[in-house]
Amino acid sequence: MRRKLDRILFLFLLFTLTFSNITxxxxxxxxxxxAYLIGDFETGEILEEYNIYKxxxxxxxxxxxxxxxxxxxxxxxxxxxxxxVYIDQDTxxxxxxxxxxxxxxxxxxxxxxxxxxxxxxxxATYALSKYxxxxxxxxxxxxxxxxxxxxxxxxxxxxxxxxxxGDVQNMMSPKDIFDLSRYIINRYPEILSITTxxxxxxxxxxxxxxxxxxxxxxxxxxxxxKTGFTNKAGYCLVSTxxxxxxxxxxEDFRLIGxxxxxxxxxxxxxxxxxxxxxxxxxxxxxxxANKNIPMDTIYIPKSKDKEIEVYPERNFSTMAKSGDILDxxxxxxxxxxxxxxxxxxxxxxxxxxxxxVIDEMDLVVHQDVKKESLLKTxxxxxxxxxxFLFSKVTGDKWLG
Numbered sequence: 001m002r003r004k005l006d007r008i009l010f011l012f013l014l015f016t017l018t019f020s021n022i023t024x025x026x027x028x029x030x031x032x033x034x035a036y037l038i039g040d041f042e043t044g045e046i047l048e049e050y051n052i053y054k055x056x057x058x059x060x061x062x063x064x065x066x067x068x069x070x071x072x073x074x075x076x077x078x079x080x081x082x083x084x085v086y087i088d089q090d091t092x093x094x095x096x097x098x099x100x101x102x103x104x105x106x107x108x109x110x111x112x113x114x115x116x117x118x119x120x121x122x123x124a125t126y127a128l129s130k131y132x133x134x135x136x137x138x139x140x141x142x143x144x145x146x147x148x149x150x151x152x153x154x155x156x157x158x159x160x161x162x163x164x165x166g167d168v169q170n171m172m173s174p175k176d177i178f179d180l181s182r183y184i185i186n187r188y189p190e191i192l193s194i195t196t197x198x199x200x201x202x203x204x205x206x207x208x209x210x211x212x213x214x215x216x217x218x219x220x221x222x223x224x225x226k227t228g229f230t231n232k233a234g235y236c237l238v239s240t241x242x243x244x245x246x247x248x249x250x251e252d253f254r255l256i257g258x259x260x261x262x263x264x265x266x267x268x269x270x271x272x273x274x275x276x277x278x279x280x281x282x283x284x285x286x287x288x289a290n291k292n293i294p295m296d297t298i299y300i301p302k303s304k305d306k307e308i309e310v311y312p313e314r315n316f317s318t319m320a321k322s323g324d325i326l327d328x329x330x331x332x333x334x335x336x337x338x339x340x341x342x343x344x345x346x347x348x349x350x351x352x353x354x355x356x357v358i359d360e361m362d363l364v365v366h367q368d369v370k371k372e373s374l375l376k377t378x379x380x381x382x383x384x385x386x387x388f389l390f391s392k393v394t395g396d397k398w399l400g
Contacts, residue, residue, distance in 0.1 A: 034261025059228030
C-alpha cells in the first residue's frame with residue numbers, strides 16, 4: 001500500500017506563478033527563411049523548429065565537418081597543429097572566400113584552421129583536405145563516412161568547402177547541422193576559442209578580414225559557430241551561446257540557433273538574431289531535483305529522530321519555456337520498515353511538465369534511521385493513550 005502526497009513543492013509553485021506570467025510573441029520568421037531551429041546543446045532537445053528535416057544546400061557550413069576530420073587526426077597524433085602545410089598552385093587557385101594563399105607559401109595546420117572558421121577560407125580548407133588525405137576526393141570520402149557513423153541521415157558532401165559542384169551542392173538537414181554542431185562542441189570545445197576571434201590579419205600582405213559571424217557583436221556571449229552562402233543555399237548561420245542561470249533554481253545551458261536560406265547578409269543577421277534572442281527570452285533550464293538538497297521531510301513516529309529528510313537519488317533539470325507548469329509529485333512508501341541504512345529507498349518522485357510525467361526517480365535517506373528504544377516506544381504509547389483519555393473526558397464534559 002502506498003500513499004500519494006500529490007504535493008507541488010513551494011519553489012516550483014513559485015516558479016510556475018512567476019514564470020508563467022511572462023509571454024512572448026512567436027518567432028514569426030517562417031516566410032523569410034527556408035528553415036530554423038533552436039536547440040539545447042547538452043540534451044539535444046529541439047525547442048523551436050521549422051522545416052528542420054528536409055535537406056537543404058549548406059554552403060560553407062560544410063566546413064564544420066572539415067574541421068572535425070582535421071581535429072580527429074590531430075587528437076590521434078597523426079598530425080599536429082604545428083605541422084607546416086605547403087600551398088600548391090591548385091590551392092592558390094581556389095575561388096570564393098579565402099586567405100589569399102599563394103603558391104610556395106607554408107602555414108601551420110592551426111593557422112589554416114583559423115582561416116577556415118573565422119573567415120570561411122576555401123583555400124585554407126582545400127589545403128587541409130589535401131594535407132590530411134592526399135586528395136580532396138579522399139578527404140570527402142572520410143567526411144561522408146563520418147557523417148554516416150554519427151547518424152547524420154540526410155547529409156551528403158561533394159567537396160570540403162561547400163562551393164557548388166556544377167549543379168549539385170553539399171546538403172544537410174538543419175537537424176543534421178544541429179547534431180553535428182553538438183558533436184563537435186562536445187568533443188572539441190576548443191573550436192569556440194577560434195570562432196570568437198574577431199578577425200584574421202596578415203600585415204605583410206595587407207590582408208584583414210572580419211569574422212563572418214554577424215552575431216558576435218550583436219548578442220553578448222555568442223561564441224560561434226559558422227556561416228555559409230551560395231546562391232542556392234542563401235545566407236545561412238549556425239550560432240551558439242552559453243547562458244548563465246539567473247537564480248539558484250536555474251542551471252547554466254548552451255543554446256544552438258540555426259537559420260537557413262535568408263535573402264541577404266542583412267537578413268541573415270536580423271533573422272539569426274531574432275531566432276537566438278527568442279530562445280534567450282523564452283527558455284531557461286530549471287533544476288527540479290538536486291541529490292544534495294532534501295525534497296521533503298517526513299514523519300516516522302517509530303524512528304528515533306521522528307522527522308527524516310528524503311532526497312532524490314540523482315540530479316535532474318529540464319528546459320522550460322515561459323508558461324510551462326512544473327510539478328513534483330512525491331510518493332512515500334506507507335509501510336517503512338526500520339531500521340533504514342543510508343541511501344535506502346523509501347519512495348519515488350515524479351516530475352511533471354504541463355501535467356505530463358517527464359521523469360521519475362527514487363527517494364532515499366542520507367543517514368541511518370534507527371528505531372526508537374523500547375522505553376521510548378512504551379513512553380510514547382502511554383502518552384498517546386493518556387492524551388486520548390484526556391480528550392475523551394474533556395469532550396464528554398463539554399457535551400454534558
